[in-house]
Amino acid sequence: MKPLEGLRIISIEQYGAGPYATLHLADLGAEVIKIEDPTSNGDVSRAVIPYAQNNDSLFFQSLNRNKKSISLNLKSNEGREIFERLVKSSDAVFNNLRGDVPEKLKINYNHLKHINPQIVTCSLSGFGTTGEMAKEPAYDYLLQAMNGHMSLTGEPGAPPSKSGISIVDFSTGMMAALGLMVGIFQAKNAGIGSDIDVSLFDTSLSVLNYLAIWHLNKEYEPVRTKHSAHPTLVPSQLFQTKDSYVVVMCNKEKFFPLLCEELGAPELATDKKFSNFQARLDNKEELINQLETIFKTRTSLYWLETLRGKVPIAPVNTVQEALHQPLAMQRDMIVPVDSMNFGTIKMLGTPIKVSSYSPCYKAAPFLGEHNKEIYNELGYEREYEQLKTSGII
Incomplete structure (x- = not known):
């Protein structure tokens, strides 16, 4: 059984942040019904270049697999009636519209609770x-x-x-997915739904986290650091090697003596100027100058083989190198998906691993692909062709 099997989410979404939120829920078995506008070409991301054809794109595929698509004109009276019938059999209504639009479209909890008291409405907006x-x-x-x-x-x-x-889009998408599941959990326990409000603004402030706390309470002024160094932990930064770059992170006191030993400079670990985090921060320039000189004497591969398992270290990979790491395959992060327009697509698998479930990946739907299935289920078999002719679907 799929982890989220039986969960139905209506999604009025497009482009990036919103579809990213529901992507992970769909991968885990939720039925995500994507509502697209029949008066246009649907989700604008269907046309995102450089890889777009036949009202489909690799961008769209990356964010909309395992979902269903129906076309529906929500601004028409008939479309509203169909939408409300769908709300009755759903757990949530999700959108990533501008902040004032859910109220205008009457798709928030206050306007839907009379139809389904347990419905959860989630809005992912900019502000x-x-x-x-x-x-x-x-x-x-x-x-x-x-x-x-x-x-x-x-x-x-x-x-x-x-x-x-x-x-920011992807972080907010993850927050929206979490918020939506919190609302659904609450609704199932209390029998009453709610509005969930998630924004790019709030999320992008939230991830400032400890830097924000330092500033708000101690007036700390964060600044950019040379070689992407951590603001206070030394050494935790990018180092140039003989042929490329590595990142070394001594985020625990125990790592610094180990680093010095493997670099062939054990005396640095016993020097009082570098004896702890504060001392190394106070004398950062002197220490980093010495470490940089040592790192440049050997290749990245040498330092990776020497330090891995002793001190946190990572290569600075290109996207190509990242996607071809053996671990990506071992962790089922590169998966094949058959599509109508692009043949077999290699995609990134879900990062959420559930021991009792092996995901099955289906390509993103074409516009209105599931119209007949959903509208027949709602009781519109006789009216189906008329709804198409009149542009409601």
Whole structure:
């Protein structure tokens, strides 16, 4: 049995953060019914280049596997009636619309509780459903800028830099998936649903975590650090080797003497200037200069073989190298999925491992692929063709 089998989630979603949230729930067996607009080409991510064809794209495939797609005009009276009938048999209604839109579309708990008192509604938006910016759209890049991420990324003296991936979108997607499951758990226990409100703004502030606490309570001013170093733990940073780079992280006191021993410089560990975290931070420049000189004398492979298992160390891989690591296959993180437009696609598997369940991956649906299945189930067999002709579905 699938871990989330029997769970039905209606999702009014598009592009990145929202589909990323429901992707993981669908992988674990939830029935995610994706509502797409029949007056357009559906989810805008179906057309994301460079790999797009026939109203499908590899971008869309990466975020929408294991889901069902129906087309439905929610702004029409007939479409609203169908939507409400679907709500009766569902556990949750999810959306990643602008913060003020769920109320306008009447898809929040207050407007649906008379249909299904246990329904959980979850909104993933840019700035939340409350507050002065609820009506404004937001995107990952903007929030990385707005909430301090870019100010902390990159080398000192260089322009602020964003993360190479949509880290705010994906972090918020994970928070939304968690929030949705919390709401469903509560509804099943209490018999009453609720609104779940998750935003890019809140999440991107939340992940500042300890830096925020340091600033709010001690006026600590975080800054960019050379070679992506940890702000206080020394040495925990990028080191250039003879041929590339490695990251070494001495985040426990026991690792520093081991590092010095393997580097052939045991005297550094007994030097009072480097005897503990605070001493190493106070004398960081002197210590790092010596370590950098040593690391440059050997290749990355040498240091990886020498230090692995003794001191936390990792290579600085390209995306290509990351995806071809043996561990990625051993952990079932590269999986084949058969699709209509792209043949067999290699995709990333779910990172959530459940011992009693082996995931089965199905390609993302084409627009309206599950119309007949869902609408027949709802009792629209006779009206089906008329609904298509009139543009309701």
